[in-house]
Amino acid sequence: MDLLKGKRHTRIKHEVGRAVADFSLIQDGDRIAVGVSGGKDSYTLLHILAELQRRAPIKYELVAITIDSGYPGFRSDVIVKHLEDNGFTYHLEKSNHFEIIKEKRRPDSSYCSICARLKRGSLYTLAKQFGCNKLALGHHLDDFIETLLLNQFFVGSLKAMAPSMLADNGETTVIRPLVYVEEKEIIQFARENEFPVVCCCCPVCGTVDMQRKKMKQLLTELQKSIPHVKRSLLRALANVQPRHLLDQRLRLTNQSSER
Numbered sequence: 001m002d003l004l005k006g007k008r009h010t011r012i013k014h015e016v017g018r019a020v021a022d023f024s025l026i027q028d029g030d031r032i033a034v035g036v037s038g039g040k041d042s043y044t045l046l047h048i049l050a051e052l053q054r055r056a057p058i059k060y061e062l063v064a065i066t067i068d069s070g071y072p073g074f075r076s077d078v079i080v081k082h083l084e085d086n087g088f089t090y091h092l093e094k095s096n097h098f099e100i101i102k103e104k105r106r107p108d109s110s111y112c113s114i115c116a117r118l119k120r121g122s123l124y125t126l127a128k129q130f131g132c133n134k135l136a137l138g139h140h141l142d143d144f145i146e147t148l149l150l151n152q153f154f155v156g157s158l159k160a161m162a163p164s165m166l167a168d169n170g171e172t173t174v175i176r177p178l179v180y181v182e183e184k185e186i187i188q189f190a191r192e193n194e195f196p197v198v199c200c201c202c203p204v205c206g207t208v209d210m211q212r213k214k215m216k217q218l219l220t221e222l223q224k225s226i227p228h229v230k231r232s233l234l235r236a237l238a239n240v241q242p243r244h245l246l247d248q249r250l251r252l253t254n255q256s257s258e259r
Contacts, residue, residue, distance in 0.1 A: 004047055006192030008185050015180040016048050023163040025175040026134075028058035032175075033132035035123050036064045036090070038079045038198035040190035041138030045178055046088065047193070049136065064090040065126050067119050070098035071201040078196045093126055098202075112209060115202060127172045135167070139176045142183040145233045146215040154211055158245070160237055182230065 020026050034049065036042045046064055053060060064083050068076045076092055083090040097118045104114065127135045139161055148160035163179045166172075178186070190197065222229045242250040 004051060004193055006189055008189045008192065009051075012044065012181055012185055012189055013048055013051055016045075016177045017052055019163060019177050019179050020052070023175075023179075025164055025177055026056075026058070026060055028060070030060040030134055031063065031130075031132045032060060032134045032136050033063050033065050033123065033127040033130060034136045035119075035138065036066045036079060036083070037138075037200065038066070038075070038196075039138070039200075040186050040195060040197055041140060041178065041183075043082075043193075043195040043197070044181075044186045044189055045136060045138040047086075049177065050086075050088070062089065063130050063132055064088045065123060065130070066090065066092045067097070067122050068092060068094045069115065069119065069200070069202070070094070070096055072098075073199075073201040075198045075201075078198050082196050091126065091130065093122060095122060097122075112202075124167055124169050124172050128169070132172070134173045134175055136175050136177060138178055140178040140181050140183050140186055141230060141234060142216075142219075144176075144179060144237070145219065145230050146212055148233060148237065149215045149218070150211055153215075158247075179234075 026032070032049070034042070034046045036046055046062070049062055053062065066076060066079050066083075068074055080090070080092055095118070097115060100118060101114055123135055127133075144160050148158075151157045151159050161176060161179075162174075163177075164173060164175050167174050219230060226232070
């Protein structure tokens with residue numbers, strides 16, 4: 001496996017290691033499926049976990065899993081070559097997700113949401129098939145914060161993502177080790193290491209969900225006057241004060257605990 005390049009290598013590795021320690025993301029004997037889409041985030045996640053694996057005081061295994069959703073032109077061969085060249089254990093799963101989406105998607109519904117649900121289900125199934133107790137996904141700090149704002153602004157819910165959570169199947173633990181890593185760092189890291197990023201080739205590839213785009217623009221504007229706004233928002237997710245929120249369920253819980 002080639003050595004990673006660039007000045008961001010050490011910083012990203014440190015942030016991932018900190019997340020692993022803070023949230024107990026990896027334990028001795030874990031077998032971890034890593035979702036590799038061919039994008040900058042998943043390549044970064046896989047390589048950094050492999051780098052930490054070589055120096056960790058515990059033993060864990062990695063299996064890279066790629067879902068080919070059947071979109072015409074998707075270069076899964078580019079991903080496979082990169083995985084083989086770098087000595088990763090991997091599996092490429094061919095699927096008919098494209099046909100399912102064309103048949104089932106309502107005209108006014110999100111293309112990305114149904115695709116994500118199908119991929120997530122396949123990843124859970126494959127993780128179990130390959131004996132993996134955990135599934136690592138490449139969501140980074142910006143994803144956490146944008147999801148927090150999206151839920152607040154458009155859903156009316158105070159939630160984001162969890163660094164570690166049990167999946168809906170009740171068997172696989174989903175982990176997100178890039179929680180402390182900003183997207184701008186990943187972009188530069190991927191360029192420095194010349195990762196062969198490929199497009200998913202879905203009909204909306206290259207377009208950004210308009211609501212999420214608004215959140216990105218808002219954060220960009222806020223950073224001009226509050227440089228550490230994203231880090232502050234992330235810290236807020238770990239510093240919840242239930243007594244000062246309006247959720248009646250939390251109020252009842254607090255009252256019960258005080259008796």
